[in-house]
Amino acid sequence: MKVVTTIVATLSSAGFVRAHVAAFTKGMYCLNGTEPGVEDLNTNTVVNPLFQLPKNQWWMQHDRGCDSDQFRPSPGDFLELPAGGSFTIELAHNRAQTTLSYDGKFTSEWPDGKEHPEDWHSPNNRDCLLANPDGLGGAMHTHNESTAAGTAFAISYNSDISKVTMENLAVFTVLEHTPWKRLATYQVPRDLPSCPEDGCYCAWLWIPDGCGEPNMYMQNFKCRVTGSNSTRTVAPAKAPVYCGDGNAPCVSGAKQMIAWNQAEGNNVETPAGVSPGYNQKMGWQPGAQNDIFQ
Ligand SMILES: *[C@@H]1O[C@H](CO)[C@@H](O)[C@H](O)[C@H]1NC(C)=O
Numbered sequence: 001m002k003v004v005t006t007i008v009a010t011l012s013s014a015g016f017v018r019a020h021v022a023a024f025t026k027g028m029y030c031l032n033g034t035e036p037g038v039e040d041l042n043t044n045t046v047v048n049p050l051f052q053l054p055k056n057q058w059w060m061q062h063d064r065g066c067d068s069d070q071f072r073p074s075p076g077d078f079l080e081l082p083a084g085g086s087f088t089i090e091l092a093h094n095r096a097q098t099t100l101s102y103d104g105k106f107t108s109e110w111p112d113g114k115e116h117p118e119d120w121h122s123p124n125n126r127d128c129l130l131a132n133p134d135g136l137g138g139a140m141h142t143h144n145e146s147t148a149a150g151t152a153f154a155i156s157y158n159s160d161i162s163k164v165t166m167e168n169l170a171v172f173t174v175l176e177h178t179p180w181k182r183l184a185t186y187q188v189p190r191d192l193p194s195c196p197e198d199g200c201y202c203a204w205l206w207i208p209d210g211c212g213e214p215n216m217y218m219q220n221f222k223c224r225v226t227g228s229n230s231t232r233t234v235a236p237a238k239a240p241v242y243c244g245d246g247n248a249p250c251v252s253g254a255k256q257m258i259a260w261n262q263a264e265g266n267n268v269e270t271p272a273g274v275s276p277g278y279n280q281k282m283g284w285q286p287g288a289q290n291d292i293f294q
């Protein structure tokens with residue numbers, strides 16, 4: 001019990017300062033954190049957001065070394081994407097609150113390992129769940145489920161991650177109203193072709209809709225497409241355009257990740273006070289993106 005208390009206390013204090021959300025699953029970079037040779041079951045290295053950084057720092061979480069070969073997934077570990085099917089990952093504030101640590105002992109239905117009502121929301125839906133003084137419950141960056149901005153995965157058909165660019169990294173699936181619960185299931189386009197021998201690069205992506213520092217998330221994975229018969233090719237990705245107010249047409253087809261509120265490398269503009277997000281306001285319908293092919 002003592003061990004448990006220590007872990008939870010450590011998580012709470014870390015949680016207050018910087019708990020946010022990231023995707024935990026086989027194939028992730030920085031699974032063990034960034035201390036060489038140490039398996040950190042409590043790591044939140046991948047969780048910390050990207051804010052006002054030069055591109056060479058925010059791209060693939062270079063700021064914390066998560067693009068380094070040293071912290072790549074073990075050989076043979078891939079996030080598997082079944083063509084025409086779906087895959088499930090765990091959204092959490094810390095590895096400790098996932099099934100990747102402690103046999104899942106600290107998991108709940110929620111990213112913080114705690115219990116919350118099904119209609120979890122801030123008082124009057126006005127404040128942010130971020131401001132909830134409940135320690136680990138913070139930093140959901142939303143008022144309630146309906147205002148959760150949406151998260152996405154993008155894919156690049158390069159095993160060598162130094163070859164990945166904004167143009168060859170295309171968003172292929174969007175999950176609306178997330179991050180919300182711990183388990184999150186994303187749909188895969190049927191026409192996604194197979195990856196090279198050593199896999200593809202995938203990124204988990206999120207931009208919250210306000211509720212805290214306007215930041216972004218780009219997290220690294222080795223991934224591969226399974227069960228594909230497709231000979232199609234993903235088209236070069238174009239920058240998305242904010243079309244939520246009807247003043248500009250939405251961009252259709254393969255779209256880039258959103259680079260926003262960084263010191264450098266931003267690819268979208270929004271009206272003052274409006275966050276872009278992986279949702280219809282930036283031209284993404286929920287689910288598998290079946291229009292991304294040449
Ligand atoms: C994480 O640490 C464990 C235990 O040392 C090790 O078996 C595993 O290979 C490490 N995984 C990665 C991706 O570094």
Ligand SMILES: *[C@@H]1O[C@H](CO)[C@@H](O)[C@H](O)[C@H]1NC(C)=O
Pocket residue numbers: 083084190227228229
């Ligand atoms: C690929 O072809 C096999 C055999 O015809 C079929 O069972 C499977 O459903 C196909 N996969 C996809 C993603 O269409």
Ligand SMILES: *[C@@H]1O[C@H](CO)[C@@H](O)[C@H](O)[C@H]1NC(C)=O
Pocket residue numbers: 121124125126143144145146147
């Ligand atoms: C969620 O919060 C928003 C923003 O305050 C509010 O407009 C909406 O009605 C809330 N949704 C639910 C289901 O309570």
